[in-house]
Amino acid sequence: MDLRADLRCSLGMWVAAAWKLSAHAALFLCAGLFSLTGCKANSDQMNGGAAAGNPAAVSAAATNATQGGAEDAPSPQSTGGFDGKLAFEHVAKQVAFGPRPSGSQAIAQTQDYILTQLKSDGCTTEVDSFNADTPIGRLPMKNILVKITGDDSSIILLGTHYDTLLRKDITFVGADDSASSTAVMLELARLLCGNHGKHAVWIAFFDGEEAMKAWSETDSRYGSRQMAARMAGSGDISKIKAFLLADMVGSRSLHFAREESSTKSLVDLMWATAAKLGYSQIFVNTSSGAEDDHDSFLKRKVPSVDVIDFDREQDVPFWHTADDTLDKISPRSLAISGHVFLETVNELQKK
């Protein structure tokens, strides 16, 4: 992903100039706008909404998650069957493979791990091996796609990238970016593969999201661009009702702002679902921008939402640093992220 927060800074400066505020006031305004994504906008969001399942337990889970408290995941019964402990184990396994940039030995181990897990959960999978031309040369990549059939041909697509940023100067294991979202998708696959709903559910594991040199239109999102192009060729792209992307979903002090380029109706649905479950203190009503794999589908007119905690001021100061390690991940946060994805799929199955 790449940042659009900087825009706010220049916006802040313009506002200050327009209001003839002093340079100091402008700086203060800038800092205020920047931190908005982290801190909660206002008090009524702090007290959470009514929960469909067990409001007390869920709200307690939500509160603990945001305070980075006890490491136990809430019981799967309170998170729709989603098991945060299992998801955490998937994070630990990936991190243990070490840095997993595209084309590396460790990413091949990760691919085997993902495929073995999916097979053991009875999932039908397709693998697309392709070569990507990157600024550091041609790299072999692999997209993995789970296909769960439905009564009709329309598709609810879920997705994550599973590669980690290539850094030669540090050991970057990407516990949050990208092991957390990969773990959430593996646990969702365990729950969904045995089911058969009104619509098909596909779960994509994208290779090559990270830039090899510097993020740009051509040096990023290799896997999701490849899959979107293939789906356009096969005609499947027009069957996708909704694309739900997860990225950086496991940090201890988890907060999701509304991603600005995402499809509003889908963001509204997901945020309303989170509020119904008692997580409105985590899925908050501030906004922030991120370039990510959802762009590959938005460009092809697919309704898409990126659920990403990209607040580098408060939640993920360790982004793209050697500090993105296992101790930064909370099983509780994984469970809450997974619960909202699961419940949103259920909501989409009713439409």
Ligand SMILES: [Zn+2]
């Ligand atoms: Zn990422």
